[in-house]
Amino acid sequence: MSATHLLAVTGISKSFRGLKAVSQASLTVPQGGIVSLIGPNGAGKTTCFNMIAGVFKPDEGSILFDGRSIEGLRPDQICHAGIGRTFQIVKPFKELTALENVIVGALRNESSTRAARKKAEGVLDQLGMLDKRDQPAAQLTLPERKRLEVARALATDPKLLLLDEVMAGLRPTETDQMVAVFRDLNRKGLTILLIEHVMRAVMALSQHVVVLHHGQVIADGAPEQVVRDPAVLECYLGEEAEV
Amino acid sequence: MPAELILTVAVQGILTGLVYGLMALGLSVIFGVVRVVNFAHGEMMTIASYAAIVAFGAWNIDPLVSMIPIAVLLFAMGYAMQAALINPFINRPEHSQFILLAAVAIIMVNGLLMIFGPDARNVLVDYALDSIEVGPLLIDKVRVITAVLALAITAGLFAFFKLSRIGKAIRACADNHMGALVVGLNVKRLYALTFGIGSAIVGAAGAMMTLLIDTTPNVGPVFTLQAFVIVIIGGLGSMPGALLGGVLIGLTEAMAGLFFAPSAKTMFGVAILILVLLFRPQGLLGRKA
Amino acid sequence: MIARLLHGVPKRALILLGLLLAFLLVAPLFVGNYILSVLILVLYFAYTGQAWNVMMGFAGQLSLGHSLYVGLGAYTAAALYVHFGIGPWAGVWIAIIISMAAGLVIGFLAFRFGIGGVYFALLTIAFAEFTRVGFDHFMWVNGSGGFFLPVTQYSVNDPLNLRGSPMMFYYILLTITVLAFIFCRWLLTGRIGYYWLAIREEPEAAQTLGINIFRYKMIAVAISSGMTALSGVFFAFYYNNLFPEQIFSMNRSIELILGPIIGGVGSLFGPILGAFVLTALAEALNDIMVALGYELPGVKLVFYGFCLLFVVMWLPNGIWPPLRKWLKLEDRS
Numbered sequence: 001m002s003a004t005h006l007l008a009v010t011g012i013s014k015s016f017r018g019l020k021a022v023s024q025a026s027l028t029v030p031q032g033g034i035v036s037l038i039g040p041n042g043a044g045k046t047t048c049f050n051m052i053a054g055v056f057k058p059d060e061g062s063i064l065f066d067g068r069s070i071e072g073l074r075p076d077q078i079c080h081a082g083i084g085r086t087f088q089i090v091k092p093f094k095e096l097t098a099l100e101n102v103i104v105g106a107l108r109n110e111s112s113t114r115a116a117r118k119k120a121e122g123v124l125d126q127l128g129m130l131d132k133r134d135q136p137a138a139q140l141t142l143p144e145r146k147r148l149e150v151a152r153a154l155a156t157d158p159k160l161l162l163l164d165e166v167m168a169g170l171r172p173t174e175t176d177q178m179v180a181v182f183r184d185l186n187r188k189g190l191t192i193l194l195i196e197h198v199m200r201a202v203m204a205l206s207q208h209v210v211v212l213h214h215g216q217v218i219a220d221g222a223p224e225q226v227v228r229d230p231a232v233l234e235c236y237l238g239e240e241a242e243v
Numbered sequence: 244m245p246a247e248l249i250l251t252v253a254v255q256g257i258l259t260g261l262v263y264g265l266m267a268l269g270l271s272v273i274f275g276v277v278r279v280v281n282f283a284h285g286e287m288m289t290i291a292s293y294a295a296i297v298a299f300g301a302w303n304i305d306p307l308v309s310m311i312p313i314a315v316l317l318f319a320m321g322y323a324m325q326a327a328l329i330n331p332f333i334n335r336p337e338h339s340q341f342i343l344l345a346a347v348a349i350i351m352v353n354g355l356l357m358i359f360g361p362d363a364r365n366v367l368v369d370y371a372l373d374s375i376e377v378g379p380l381l382i383d384k385v386r387v388i389t390a391v392l393a394l395a396i397t398a399g400l401f402a403f404f405k406l407s408r409i410g411k412a413i414r415a416c417a418d419n420h421m422g423a424l425v426v427g428l429n430v431k432r433l434y435a436l437t438f439g440i441g442s443a444i445v446g447a448a449g450a451m452m453t454l455l456i457d458t459t460p461n462v463g464p465v466f467t468l469q470a471f472v473i474v475i476i477g478g479l480g481s482m483p484g485a486l487l488g489g490v491l492i493g494l495t496e497a498m499a500g501l502f503f504a505p506s507a508k509t510m511f512g513v514a515i516l517i518l519v520l521l522f523r524p525q526g527l528l529g530r531k532a
Numbered sequence: 533m534i535a536r537l538l539h540g541v542p543k544r545a546l547i548l549l550g551l552l553l554a555f556l557l558v559a560p561l562f563v564g565n566y567i568l569s570v571l572i573l574v575l576y577f578a579y580t581g582q583a584w585n586v587m588m589g590f591a592g593q594l595s596l597g598h599s600l601y602v603g604l605g606a607y608t609a610a611a612l613y614v615h616f617g618i619g620p621w622a623g624v625w626i627a628i629i630i631s632m633a634a635g636l637v638i639g640f641l642a643f644r645f646g647i648g649g650v651y652f653a654l655l656t657i658a659f660a661e662f663t664r665v666g667f668d669h670f671m672w673v674n675g676s677g678g679f680f681l682p683v684t685q686y687s688v689n690d691p692l693n694l695r696g697s698p699m700m701f702y703y704i705l706l707t708i709t710v711l712a713f714i715f716c717r718w719l720l721t722g723r724i725g726y727y728w729l730a731i732r733e734e735p736e737a738a739q740t741l742g743i744n745i746f747r748y749k750m751i752a753v754a755i756s757s758g759m760t761a762l763s764g765v766f767f768a769f770y771y772n773n774l775f776p777e778q779i780f781s782m783n784r785s786i787e788l789i790l791g792p793i794i795g796g797v798g799s800l801f802g803p804i805l806g807a808f809v810l811t812a813l814a815e816a817l818n819d820i821m822v823a824l825g826y827e828l829p830g831v832k833l834v835f836y837g838f839c840l841l842f843v844v845m846w847l848p849n850g851i852w853p854p855l856r857k858w859l860k861l862e863d864r865s
Contacts (some may be wrong), residue, residue, distance in 0.1 A: 053740065055736075074739070074744075075736075075739040075740050076739045076740075076741075076742050076743055076744050076745070079739075079740060079741060079742035080742050084740075085740055087736075087737065087740075091734040091736060091737035092733075092734070092737075093729060093730050093733035093734055093737065093738075094733055094734075095729070095733060095798075096729055096730075096733065100726065100729075103726055104726045104727065104729075104730045104738070104741055104743075105741045105742075107723050107726055107727070108741060108742040113536065113721060113722055113723065113726070114536070116726075152737075152741060153740075153741075156741055156742055280650050328845075331845075335848070337594070337649045337650050338588070338594045338653075339844055339848060341594065341596075341650065341653060342793060342840060342844045343841065343844050343845070345596075345786055345840070346837045346838070346840035346841040346844060347837070347841065348837075349783075349786065349833055349834070349836060349837035349840070350834050350837035350838060350841070352830070352833070353829075353830030353831070353832075353833040353834040353837065354830070354834055355830075356829050356830030356833075357828045357829070357830045357831060357834065360829070361829060460830070464782055464783070468657065468658075468661060468782070471654055471657075472658070475651075475654065504669065506665070506668060506669070506676070507665055507668075507669055509661065509665050510661075510662055510665040510666060513658045513659075513661050513662045513665075514662065516654075516658050517641075517655070517658055517659070517662070520645075520647055520651065520654075520655055520658075521641055521645050521647075522645075524645065524646075524647060524651065
């Protein structure tokens with residue numbers, strides 16, 4: 001493995017009650033890169049994410065992050081290692097305001113609540129949500145909650161950000177806004193691995209695409225190259241790829 | 244200690260345990276379907292016990308006879324409770340449901356206390372002191388009768404859930420709430436029916452219990468806890484589990500009463516509960532969630 | 533630190549709090565013994581409710597066995613005083629340590645073995661019941677016969693040994709309640725508070741943000757059980773008699789949580805408001821019953837039951853949140 005890889009996943013597998021959700025999957029994310037993980041529904045993308053994020057321990061294989069083995073660590077330890085994530089089904093702290101939601105994340109690196117508050121305001125501003133700061137998360141719209149997920153994760157100062165379908169349900173203009181935000185973050189040094197169905201975002205963002213099908217990696221390469229791959233086209237046949 | 248004595252106490256404990264099991268079965272049925280823990284279960288049983296005591300005192304009706312109308316009464320009560328109180332709470336957080344039923348329980352216990360006072364009451368049927376000779380053992384007749392009835396009711400309930408249309412619908416509802424809604428089952432009505440059935444069972448158990456123990460308003464919370472202990476040991480939602488749990492607790496309590504102090508017996512039941520919660524939280528016969 | 537405590541608190545709220553405190557400070561000078569005893573009860577429930585609220589309202593862990601910590605606190609301090617002559621202000625630390633230890637054992641078992649929700653609540657009841665029956669047979673403190681503190685004349689107040697007039701107890705309890713209020717505000721506005729609320733709302737998301745859920749739940753249990761032990765110590769020295777059947781009972785646990793539930797779980801002022809409302813209503817009911825010549829046992833608890841039913845059905849967040857809105861005090865206080 002080259003030292004420039006921030007994340008190197010090698011041959012990880014996971015079964016649930018004998019059913020193989022992910023089998024021998026490998027992927028790498030270079031330092032400073034944006035990699036997309038795509039594939040039809042049920043391909044095992046979220047399971048992959050959950051293994052990287054520490055929700056499940058892989059049955060086999062290794063996960064190296066920043067040169068350190070992280071498989072089997074708890075999610076909070078993964079966070080401390082420098083990986084932030086969002087959930088496909090958003091999990092906001094409903095009774096807390098948007099700002100308070102982000103403060104929880106910001107406290108990871110800030111020693112005082114005052115500093116965390118300041119930082120959280122900065123992150124909300126970056127995502128264009130500062131005007132919602134005092135609204136309880138329960139009252140936010142779905143696109144706003146998706147952005148809140150991102151803000152919360154960003155506030156923990158991750159080196160690698162795992163995004164699980166943050167564009168789903170967004171209107172095209174909103175998608176473009178999000179893409180711009182991630183491009184900007186990436187320019188500032190953030191490495192991103194995203195699961196995405198919205199091909200518009202995948203094509204616009206990623207330098208590299210990994211395709212998962214039935215738990216196995218079937219293609220891995222530059223976006224233009226991967227979408228022309230016959231194996232990829234075949235696995236999407238009958239599936240409706242959102243464009 | 245003579246072996247006959249130990250054996251007699253053990254058999255009596257198992258027989259009593261079957262009635263405990265029947266009581267807990269009501270709780271288990273309700274939880275298995277409605278997914279609400281009936282925190283007023285023991286209190287409902289106590290209401291049934293008082294009904295049996297009143298029926299015996301006023302009209303000299305044997306609790307084994309009055310248990311039928313009492314079960315019907317409790318069915319109506321359970322149905323009404325589910326329809327009026329609990330259905331609106333189905334999607335509320337667990338602790339809200341818990342507090343709702345705790346409130347109902349408090350009202351029931353103290354309502355009984357207001358009506359009947361704190362003194363212990365019992366039913367003395369003419370066969371109360373008869374016993375049956377089994378080899379060297381002398382077993383109380385009432386315990387044998389109630390245990391057999393408890394088994395019969397359980398078997399009947401089992402058949403109802405396996406064979407009848409409503410029983411099958413209720414089971415479908417328990418297995419898959421969404422699915423039941425999709426195929427057009429009236430889930431709220433089925434929930435109310437289930438709560439009614441669970442209440443009827445505990446009603447029958449309450450009537451029988453007057454033959455075995457003295458009733459005071461304060462046994463309500465004790466039996467609520469007892470029912471929890473039993474169903475958690477047996478497996479919340481498992482019908483055979485409830486009976487097994489009941490037998491286990493009945494036996495443990497009888498043995499604890501014999502070898503230690505009778506007043507310390509609940510401690511052993513609770514100790515078993517703690518062990519089961521820690522090492523097999525789904526219960527002895529329960530399925531993993 | 534003061535800045536943190538006051539951050540985002542509207543002035544009106546501070547003024548109202550100040551008025552309430554001033555009222556509580558001077559009230560004993562103008563009321564008779566009966567009202568004073570009622571006020572002591574109010575403060576007792578306000579403080580204990582606050583302690584329970586740390587666990588349920590902040591960290592989201594439903595305990596229905598808090599009488600365990602009251603009882604352990606009460607018995608520890610009382611036994612140390614009676615058997616070894618150790619005064620309550622020294623004994624209270626041991627009482628707190630013992631209660632915390634019990635809380636931590638229960639917490640450890642529950643959180644390590646993944647017992648949550650209703651099962652956790654049942655486990656707390658089970659431990660309280662277990663302890664109750666255990667104390668019934670614990671002859672060092674006279675088992676079910678009850679344990680008594682020597683009662684002396686209230687001629688001279690001896691705050692160091694918590695022996696004296698109700699007035700003394702009142703002011704001590706008021707101090708404790710005010711300190712607990714400030715302590716909870718301090719907890720809630722700090723890292724711990726944010727982490728607890730996050731765990732209460734969405735444990736999975738909280739963990740993803742780097743929070744060690746197990747550790748913070750354990751801290752909640754430790755603080756809550758330790759605080760509750762103090763109310764047990766107060767109980768022992770105020771009432772001078774302890775019976776396992778009463779102090780460890782499930783009814784007592786439920787009584788303790790009524791205040792915060794009626795007032796508003798998770799808010800700082802909810803437990804205090806709840807204690808006022810509940811105690812006032814119960815006493816008023818008592819007076820009415822006495823005036824009418826009824827003396828039925830159980831009436832008070834039936835009334836409690838209906839209050840609880842009413843609140844949980846129509847005011848699921850308690851009285852305080854709507855009242856707070858009405859007073860235009862939009863803050864988590």
